Amino acid sequence: MSRHVIARVDELPPGTRKFLTIDRRPIAVFNIKGEFFGLLNRCPHQGAALCEGPLIGLAQSSDPGEIEYSRLGEIIRCPWHGWEFDIRTGQSYCDPKRFRAKAYPVNVEPGASVVKGPYVAETIAVSVESDYVVVDI
Amino acid sequence: MTSPIAGGVDCDLHPAVPHLTSLLPYLNEYWRDQVTTRGMTDLVSQSYPTNSPISARPDWRPAKGKPGSSLADMKAQALDPFGVSFGICNPLFGVQMVFSEDMAEAFCRALNDWLVKEWLDRDDRLRGSIVIPVQSVEKSVAEIERCAKDKRFVQVLMLVMGDMPLGKRAYWPIYATAERLGLPIGIHAGSNYHNPPTSVGWGSYHIEDYAAQAQAFQTQLTSLIVEGVFARHPNLKMVMLESGFTWLPPYLWRLHKFWRGIRMETPWVDRAPLEIVRSNIRFSLQPVDAPPDPETLKRLLDHMQSDELLLFSTDYPHWQFDGNAALPEGISSDLVHKIMIDNPLATYPRLSQPAPKHGLEKFEAGFPK
Amino acid sequence: MNVQFRAETQPGSTVQVKAAIADCDIHPARKTPEELYPYLAKRWHSHLQTFGKHPYQGMMEGPPYPKAQPNASRRDAYPPDGGPQGSSLSFMQQQHLDPNNVALGVLCPLNTGQGIRNQDLSAALASAINDWQIAEWTGKDRRLKGSVVVANEDGPAAAAEIRKRAGDKNFVQVLLLSRNVEPLGQRRYWPIYEAAEEAGLPVGVHAFGFGGNPITASGWPSYYIEEMVGHSQCQQTALASLVLEGVFERHPKLKMVMIEAGFGWAPSLSWRLDRTWERLRGEVPHVKRPPSEYIREHIYWTTQPMEDPERRDHLFDVIDWVGWEKLLFATDYPHWDYDEPTRVLPAGVSETNREAFYLNNALKLYGLA
Numbered sequence: 124m125s126r127h128v129i130a131r132v133d134e135l136p137p138g139t140r141k142f143l144t145i146d147r148r149p150i151a152v153f154n155i156k157g158e159f160f161g162l163l164n165r166c167p168h169q170g171a172a173l174c175e176g177p178l179i180g181l182a183q184s185s186d187p188g189e190i191e192y193s194r195l196g197e198i199i200r201c202p203w204h205g206w207e208f209d210i211r212t213g214q215s216y217c218d219p220k221r222f223r224a225k226a227y228p229v230n231v232e233p234g235a236s237v238v239k240g241p242y243v244a245e246t247i248a249v250s251v252e253s254d255y256v257v258v259d260i
Numbered sequence: 261m262t263s264p265i266a267g268g269v270d271c272d273l274h275p276a277v278p279h280l281t282s283l284l285p286y287l288n289e290y291w292r293d294q295v296t297t298r299g300m301t302d303l304v305s306q307s308y309p310t311n312s313p314i315s316a317r318p319d320w321r322p323a324k325g326k327p328g329s330s331l332a333d334m335k336a337q338a339l340d341p342f343g344v345s346f347g348i349c350n351p352l353f354g355v356q357m358v359f360s361e362d363m364a365e366a367f368c369r370a371l372n373d374w375l376v377k378e379w380l381d382r383d384d385r386l387r388g389s390i391v392i393p394v395q396s397v398e399k400s401v402a403e404i405e406r407c408a409k410d411k412r413f414v415q416v417l418m419l420v421m422g423d424m425p426l427g428k429r430a431y432w433p434i435y436a437t438a439e440r441l442g443l444p445i446g447i448h449a450g451s452n453y454h455n456p457p458t459s460v461g462w463g464s465y466h467i468e469d470y471a472a473q474a475q476a477f478q479t480q481l482t483s484l485i486v487e488g489v490f491a492r493h494p495n496l497k498m499v500m501l502e503s504g505f506t507w508l509p510p511y512l513w514r515l516h517k518f519w520r521g522i523r524m525e526t527p528w529v530d531r532a533p534l535e536i537v538r539s540n541i542r543f544s545l546q547p548v549d550a551p552p553d554p555e556t557l558k559r560l561l562d563h564m565q566s567d568e569l570l571l572f573s574t575d576y577p578h579w580q581f582d583g584n585a586a587l588p589e590g591i592s593s594d595l596v597h598k599i600m601i602d603n604p605l606a607t608y609p610r611l612s613q614p615a616p617k618h619g620l621e622k623f624e625a626g627f628p629k
Numbered sequence: 630m631n632v633q634f635r636a637e638t639q640p641g642s643t644v645q646v647k648a649a650i651a652d653c654d655i656h657p658a659r660k661t662p663e664e665l666y667p668y669l670a671k672r673w674h675s676h677l678q679t680f681g682k683h684p685y686q687g688m689m690e691g692p693p694y695p696k697a698q699p700n701a702s703r704r705d706a707y708p709p710d711g712g713p714q715g716s717s718l719s720f721m722q723q724q725h726l727d728p729n730n731v732a733l734g735v736l737c738p739l740n741t742g743q744g745i746r747n748q749d750l751s752a753a754l755a756s757a758i759n760d761w762q763i764a765e766w767t768g769k770d771r772r773l774k775g776s777v778v779v780a781n782e783d784g785p786a787a788a789a790e791i792r793k794r795a796g797d798k799n800f801v802q803v804l805l806l807s808r809n810v811e812p813l814g815q816r817r818y819w820p821i822y823e824a825a826e827e828a829g830l831p832v833g834v835h836a837f838g839f840g841g842n843p844i845t846a847s848g849w850p851s852y853y854i855e856e857m858v859g860h861s862q863c864q865q866t867a868l869a870s871l872v873l874e875g876v877f878e879r880h881p882k883l884k885m886v887m888i889e890a891g892f893g894w895a896p897s898l899s900w901r902l903d904r905t906w907e908r909l910r911g912e913v914p915h916v917k918r919p920p921s922e923y924i925r926e927h928i929y930w931t932t933q934p935m936e937d938p939e940r941r942d943h944l945f946d947v948i949d950w951v952g953w954e955k956l957l958f959a960t961d962y963p964h965w966d967y968d969e970p971t972r973v974l975p976a977g978v979s980e981t982n983r984e985a986f987y988l989n990n991a992l993k994l995y996g997l998a
Contacts, residue, residue, distance in 0.1 A: 169969035175705050184528035187488030188429065202704030203967055204521040205697045216523060313908045424848045425855070451846065458866040459859065461811045461842045464874065467909040468812070471869050471902055472846060475862035479845035482858050487851065504901055510893025510936060510947060515858050517937045521966070522697050522854045549901035559946045563938075579908055 132254040135159070138196070140174065145258065152256065153178075153210055155197055160210045161258055162199070167215075171203040181207070181216065262587035264572075266343035268600030269611065272448075272501050272544045272573035273338060273386075275379050276328035277303075277353040277371065286370035286377075291363075303354035303367070307450040307457075307469060308578075314470055317579040327577040331382055338576035339385055341584050346604075346611055348414060348446075349379055350389045350501060356419050356452040364393035365403070372407050380412045381617060387610070389417035389446050397430060401437045408441045410618035414610040415444050415499070420476045421451030427480075427487030435489055439496040442609045444542075447480065449473040449502040474549070477503040478511050481541065485515070488528035490540045497607055498541055502575055505543040506550050509563035512537065538566050542607050544573035545587075545599060546580040554590020561591075571607060572600040648984070649732035650970055651991035653931045654835070654888050654959035655773075657721070657736050657766055658700070660712035668757035668764070673750060682754075684745045685810070685839040693839075694853040698965040706963035714963040718769055725962045726772060729970050733991055734773045735801060735959075736762055737835050737888060743781045743806050744838040751780035755790055759800070767799040774995065776804035776833055782840075784820035791821065795828035801995040802831045806838025807860065807890065813867040814874030822880050831884040831929070831994060834867060836860035857966075864890035865898050868928065872902060875915035877923040884994060885928055889961060892930035896950040899924050925952070929994055931959035932986070933968040941975035953982045957991045 127145050129152060135141055140153045142164065149164035151174030166173040180195040197210045207216040277283060280302045284292050294300070308315045316327030320337050328334065339347050355367040368391050375388045390407040392400035407413045416438045424430065426447065438445055451457045451469070458472040459479060477500050490496065515533045523529070529536075550557050561567070574586050587596060605611055659665055666674050686693050698704055700713050706724065708717035715721065726734060742754025755778045762775035777794045779787035794800050803825045811817060813834065825832045837860070843849045844859055864887050877883060887895075902920035910916065916923075930951065938944050948956065960968050974986065992998040 169967075169972040171703070171969070172705050177704070179524075182524045182527040184488075184491075184530075187492055187526075187528040190527060201521075202698070203965055203969075205524075205965060206521055207524065313911070314905075421846045422848075425845055425850045426847065428851065455846060455848050456842050457846050458812060458870075459842070459845045459863045460808055460813070460866050460870070461840060463812050463866075463870055464815065465912055467905055467912050468869060468873050470909065471873075471898075471905045472866055474897070474901055475865050476846040478862050479850070479855070479859055480847060482855050483845075483850055486854055504897070506900065507894060507897040509938070509943065510891070510897070511858075511861070513893060513936050513938045514861055514891055514934070515854075517934060518854050518857045518966075522857070525697075525852055525854055547901075547904060549897055549904060551900055556950075563943050563946065 127258045128255050129258050130256045132256055135256060142174065150258070152258065155210055159256055162208070162210065162213060166201045166203065166206065168201065168204060168206055171201050173199065173201050173208065176200045176202040178210070179207075181209075261583070261585050262589060262591055262596060264342045264584070264587060265593070265596055265600050267345045268342065268572050269604035269608070270338060270342060270344045270347040270574050270576070271499065271571040271604055272546065272575045273334065273347045273349050274328045274352050274576060274578065275331070275334065275349050275375065276326040277351065277374065278326055278329045283367065283370040283374055286373040287366055291366040291370075294363075303357065305352065305354035305357060305450055306453065306466065308352055309466060312466060314579055316577045317582070320577040320579075331379060334576060335383065338574050339383070342574065342586065345385060346387055347385050348387045348389060348608070349375060350417055350446060350448055351375060351391055352448065352450060353391075355391060356394060356422065357454075359395070359454075361393060361395035361399060364395045365399045368393045368403055369406075372403070372413075376410060376412070380410075387412050387414045387608075387615070389413070389415040390443070391417050392434065394418060394422055394431075394434075397433050400434050404434070404437050404441065404443070408443060411610055411613060411615040412618070413443070414608045415446045417446045417448060419450045419452055420447050420473060420480055420500075420503070421453075421455065421457055423452070423454045425480060425483035425487075427483030427485070427489050429487065432489070432492065435493050435496055439493045444497040444499050444607055446499045446501050447477070447503075449477075451476075473502070474504045474507050478507060481511070481537075482515060485533050485536050486519070486526045486529055488526065490536050491528045491530065494540075496540060499571065499607060500541065500543045501573070502546060502578070503543055504547055504549040505564070505570065506548070506560050508537070508543070508569075509560070509565075534565070538568065541569070542571050542603065543569055544571050544575070546573045546575035546578070548580075548588050550588070552589060554588070557588050557590060561595075567595055567598050568603055568606070570599045571604045647730070648987065649730045650987045651733040651735070651958055652725075652729070652731045652960050652962065653733075653735045653886070653957040653991050654737050654933060654961050655721075655734045656715050656739055656962070656964060657718075657762070658713050658715035658740070659761075660716040665754070665757050665761055668760040669753060673753050676750065682742070682745045682750070683747050685841040694856045696965070697853065701965060702963045703965050703967055718766060721962070722770065725960070726770070729960070731772055732988065733995070733997060735833075735991070735995070736766060736773055736775045737804055737833060738762065738776070738778055739835070739837065741778050743778065743804075744809075744840065748780055748783040748786065752783060752786040752790065755779050755787075756793075759790070759794060763799045774801040775799050776802050777830065778804050779821065781805050781821075781838070782810055782817070784817050788820040788824035791824035791828055791830065795824075795830070800830065801997070802833045802886065805832060805834050807834050807836050807863045807867050808838040808842070808844065809840040810842075811840070812870030814870030814872070814876050816874070819876070819879070822876055822883055826880040826883040829882075829996070831886055833886040833888050834864065836864060836889040860890045861894050865894050868924070869898065869902060869920075872920045872923050873913055873916055875913070877927045878915055878917055883927060886931060886957065886994070887928060888931045888959070889933060891934060891936060892932065892951050892956065893936040893947050895924065895928075895930065896947060929955050929957055929990070931957045932973065933959040933961045934966050935968050935973040941977065944975065945977070953985050954990055956986050957994065958987045
């Protein structure tokens with residue numbers, strides 16, 4: 124696994140997402156209410172750009188007609204067939220056993236430690252005032 | 261020919277009401293007079309015209325009277341040749357076609373009483389399905405509770421083509437009652453003709469109406485599954501009667517495929533449709549809509565992925581097979597045992613319970629003195 | 630920064646399909662309703678603005694069963710320059726036709742004038758849509774071929790439109806919908822089949838449409854998933870009607886394509902129709918041969934939504950029964966239930982069958998081989 128800095132935290136405010144490619148793998152990183160999640164941008168079903176789908180809540184029901192709607196904004200619907208995936212874990216809600224979107228662990232790292240790491244080898248100067256979003260891939 | 265195994269259950273027999281006047285003894289005075297003074301003749305559904313070849317095998321068609329109207333014939337032609345321990349009677353008298361719920365109730369009560377007196381009382385092997393006036397859910401519930409006191413009623417009978425899709429919540433009190441009483445719901449081919457008998461309008465021919473039964477079972481199964489009937493009533497079983505079953509696997513593939521993407525519309529469906537079918541749905545054997553070669557049928561049964569789904573039936577007196585070839589060629593004796601004995605007994609709990617003769621509560625001043 | 634990031638939507642699939650394919654179900658859309666006006670007589674412009682289309686269902690805007698995605702289409706198929714999915718040829722080329730190597734794309738325009746109650750308007754819209762297909766699509770990209778859209782409830786008007794377009798190489802088939810006022814075999818539609826056979830054009834029957842009938846034989850279901858699964862049942866019944874009304878006996882050269890309703894149901898339906906015909910052929914003496922023979926000779930199926938069983942040997946069984954030569958690959962672009970070409974056919978298919986499935990069957994049927 125190698126770590127990649129992909130944005131400053133303040134460039135990716137809550138409710139936004141960022142698309143990027145690392146090692147030819149298409150990825151999107153989401154900021155959900157201040158927490159960061161990354162997903163491979165390829166639906167395990169037929170390969171659609173999963174991360175372009177809308178974010179909705181999770182509809183569950185313990186009795187027909189009753190709907191418990193929770194986890195608002197944490198479920199992504201694939202833009203093709205509408206399969207629902209949990210942003211946090213990649214867990215799908217159509218066939219939990221068979222399909223899981225590949226989730227990439229995303230951490231927020233304080234600026235100082237990142238600047239000291241591999242990022243220093245890059246020629247672009249980096250500010251230490253902001254936190255950086257780093258991807259492990 | 262694949263031989264039957266004695267001790268089985270014939271899950272689809274059709275005793276026939278000779279004429280509407282046969283029910284007069286079971287109607288109260290008001291309804292008796294309504295029938296006679298208004299010149300009501302008979303309630304024969306277009307689903308089964310009396311003289312249609314489908315309605316009776318030639319050698320089962322009596323010289324006089326409706327096919328299936330003679331108990332002696334049923335014994336000789338269906339019960340005895342297959343050595344069954346039980347035969348479940350599903351009367352197809354067209355009571356569901358009338359529009360008035362009061363009239364429907366009167367006819368259903370009379371029909372159920374007639375079945376007890378003229379069939380169940382006369383042969384210990386016979387069991388019955390409760391015909392209900394679906395025009396009124398309340399009256400249907402009351403009729404189920406009334407008839408269920410007689411343990412020889414083992415099922416509640418509905419038609420596959422009615423006023424509303426069967427999964428609609430308005431019907432759920434019927435399902436709740438049946439589940440509580442341990443009675444499966446039998447859904448039988450046929451229409452009450454309150455809607456066009458196909459999903460694309462009225463065809464021209466009886467053969468179209470008959471062939472279209474299979475599609476009606478498909479849409480009804482979708483309704484029952486996605487409306488969540490079995491989420492609310494997990495112990496309820498439903499038996500598709502005279503539905504055909506070879507359409508089932510590709511049908512389930514399609515339903516499963518779409519369910520995954522539109523799950524959020526019906527989030528109470530928390531199991532794959534195939535699982536729901538395996539646990540809650542059964543199919544009577546006739547008709548076997550498959551070519552006669554055993555290899556094809558073997559593949560079809562493999563596609564079904566369960567040997568618990570089929571229940572033996574002759575569909576007497578309807579013409580689905582010739583001679584005694586009710587069981588398709590090439591199935592193993594293990595599977596015959598399941599189809600004839602194990603699966604029906606597992607589906608109809610009352611078959612394993614004692615069932616003494618029982619007189620049903622009379623309908624007010626119903627019986628003649 | 631040491632990475633790239635993408636500012637906006639990219640075209641969908643990045644998988645390069647090496648072999649050319651046919652896509653027998655593509656849905657081009659209008660950017661706005663006014664896009665059709667240049668092809669439509671002026672009197673209809675204000676008519677549409679004032680009275681709308683007046684279809685065989687209640688809603689002025691949108692479908693009665695809400696779709697699973699906006700415009701029933703993929704969310705990543707919105708053209709960057711605006712308009713609904715499927716409304717930009719250049720974006721369709723960029724996102725679908727080029728990367729998927731579509732050598733033949735058959736256009737099936739929907740939301741046109743089919744299934745509406747004003748028959749004059751229906752005919753006018755049909756003609757306009759056909760002119761629009763030539764001007765905006767088939768005339769600009771030679772890979773694309775159109776369908777002759779017709780006033781589907783008005784036999785003579787539809788026949789006239791077919792005759793008008795006969796011989797025009799921009800069109801490869803006539804387009805009908807599966808849900809109509811009556812089942813498709815009924816004689817009100819016979820002029821369509823006569824004209825199509827005369828013109829040497831197959832008739833495509835696409836899922837959907839409204840004919841004023843409940844979409845099941847037991848009334849209106851609750852959910853969109855029921856409608857989606859139900860296209861299979863509607864298509865089965867429409868096909869049964871075509872066979873049992875003797876359409877193929879009258880028009881031996883006519884070919885028809887069942888579009889977007891799957892094909893897995895075809896074997897069971899064929900077997901059921903054969904068995905029923907054996908019993909009841911006396912009612913329909915004009916059906917001179919077993920139904921399965923007509924189906925075998927006259928019917929093709931587009932593949933989308935592709936059958937998706939857990940076990941691919943089950944899929945192969947079904948395709949063997951249907952016939953590898955009868956399937957026409959389709960993606961349904963840009964609809965949400967789109968089938969990605971590289972993902973739908975499991976491994977284990979011979980080269981000949983693969984090529985037939987993806988391209989050659991279509992080239993042959995549409996006379997482009």
